[in-house]
Amino acid sequence: MRDERAKQVIDVWKTVVGVQMHFNDIGMRIRGLFITILLALLASIGFLLDKGWSLQLWRINIQFAVLVPIFGVFGTALFYLMDRYWFHRLLKGAVNHAIQIENKYKDTIPELSLSDEIGKESFFVPKGLLWVAAKCFVSHDKFRKKGQLHSDGKLELFYKSMISALFGISILIAVFGGISLDKKAALMPIKKSQGVDKATVTPPAVPQAIPSAPAPGAAPPTVIPLGPAAAPKDAKKE
Template structure:
């Protein structure tokens, strides 16, 4: 390969790596913002519990504390969609393009194997029965079921879905144990009496 072509290939490869870094940075910012929102919702939950704000309609009393986990579920869903199906797809496209460049010119320029090296180290084996069972609750990525390795799609699922389901369980518990009152009794007590 002549020196000009070599320099041109390296510059193209560097530009593709910069695109990968750009989308990876966006994804990390999205996740950081999501964690900030999760913590804000947890703080709001504490505030709403302490202030006991409620809405009454006849025998029904709905405490505002139930709205914080609802917001958490919605935030988890929206951030998951934006991260996995929007920016992560763009990152994957940049990675695939870099892999093609590395395959095409890797024999001539072996220093262009960064994407392949990172891709080889990225999957994580989920060890232990409990951890595998926990991950199976949230991860639908077929590669995880096949090789027990958590790839980037599975990591994203585990991150967002575990938090989303935590909010769902908090919502169910809150609604049943005092967030919704009928004749001043928690919904769980009313439902128990009906059985």
């Protein structure tokens, strides 16, 4: 291969590797942002449990601490879709193209083997609890057939385990008092007679007569005592 042609191949390869680094950086930022939001969500659950704020639907009290993990499940699913089926697919395309270049010129330029070597070392075989978790959450073909956990399987394990954990937190909070029945809000039966509610009927108020002022020159009105009449003073002397 001529030196000019080799230089062109190396420049193209460097550009492709730069694209790989770009998409890999975006993926790491997405996961870092997700972890930050997840920690903030867990802190908010503790805050809501301490305050005891709740939402009442008819006779059922639902604490907000039960609902917040459910919102976290939807957010985790969105991060998973954006990470695996958006930017990770672009990263895999750049990696595959770099591997094609390296395989084509590996005889003349053997130094162009970075992407191929990274691909060989990226997967691993999980063991112990990690293998049990991978069995539960990972559906990638390479793991099911060979037991190897590649990048797609790692993303499945990362996000799906968080979704299950958030569901479990919501269920535990609901079981241990997060959802309760408000017995005081029960509807009381109302007794009615002939279609009229006795409790709501009030007798009309009796108007009180207001005495009018006497006319000028007229005798004052006679006051009739309501209690027993007082004895006259002359009767006491007799």
